[in-house]
Amino acid sequence: MIVKNIAFIGAGNMAGAIIKGLIEGGYPASAIRATTRSDTSAAKAAAALNIEVGTDNVQAARWAEVIVLAVKPQMLKDTCQQLTSALDQQLVISVAAGIDTQALSQWLGEALAIVRSMPNTPSQVGAGASGLFANAKAKAGDRAFAQQIAEATGLCIWVEDEALMHAVTAVSGSGPAYYFLFMEAMIEAGTSLGLSPESARALTLQTALGAAQLAGKVDVPVDELKRRVMSPGGTTERAIHAFEQGGLRPLIQQAMSDCAARSQALAKELVQPTEETR
Structure with missing residues (x-):
């Protein structure tokens, strides 16, 4: 040290x-x-x-x-x-x-x-x-x-x-909020399916933690980890298809691109503030 x-x-x-x-x-x-x-x-x-x-x-x-x-x-x-x-x-x-x-x-x-x-x-x-x-x-x-x-x-x-610090902002700087949003949506969905809010929250948070730890500890790409949960014609496959058909990937791309663009704009405003931001 x-x-x-x-x-x-x-x-x-x-x-x-x-x-x-x-x-x-x-x-x-x-x-x-x-x-x-x-x-x-x-x-x-x-x-x-x-x-x-x-x-x-x-x-x-x-x-x-x-x-x-x-x-x-x-x-x-x-x-x-x-x-x-x-x-x-x-x-x-x-x-x-x-x-x-x-x-x-x-x-x-x-x-x-x-x-x-x-x-x-x-x-x-x-x-x-x-x-x-x-x-x-x-x-x-x-x-x-x-x-x-x-x-x-x-x-x-x-x-x-x-310049890549704007990409860092979009991935990890702002990234926790994306996962919190997904957790929020999963808790709401679990509750609507009949679980108590406490049970839906506990299962959602532990699942998020477990998925991240698994991805970090095994030398397997995340797309393969996803595939291993999906049995053909099974429950997980049905859920993943719903995400894909709903446009989850392009939505994430757009959201992170917007985040990076806003990071660039804010950087300019902070160094050279306009009359509106002073």
Whole structure:
């Protein structure tokens, strides 16, 4: 394990999930600090995370070897500009959605190593999936440390073209909501077929969990796993045919394409806000 002083600028849900994952994985709490906007929120975060939490971003950045930007995207430009006086070759990792490394370099300084991370909400239970992209200033050691942080909450993958972060958003960033929608629909359908809401929910959630675990643990393509559940002329085949005839595949393609397109549009709005979005 590589240990460096890490300052989290922002201590919300995602920062909290990463910090908890690091500490549970054996990372020393003394090497982690965080900041929030008020003394009240700092005290709450310190109690919840068992680390030092303050309100002085500049002080925290000067102490740190690695800075994790975990504020809302709309606040990121002002936060970065506030930090410039404290920067001295630290590695900067951003978990703020939509802001690319070029904008971060403009706000922080062109010489800095910057890694952009796109985590998702299951990071809160150690089952996250993150996409990572590093700018040209990031060295192998920077990438290794950023990966160590990302893996504290689950799986991570690197993309070498930053434009692919929009695809990461469409697949894993927004993806949990797709599965929650499918679960919601299955629970409703199970209830309509006569199960109690509690039974329909329990069976749906365990089935989703089991399917994901099975797909992850066996070296079998998911289409083959699907086929193995489908007996010719059987119940599962009838259900799958209904999904296919209803246009599930093109609907998923359209939904994820729309998601990626919105990610691209939001990125432009966040860096260069229009009069309507200011």
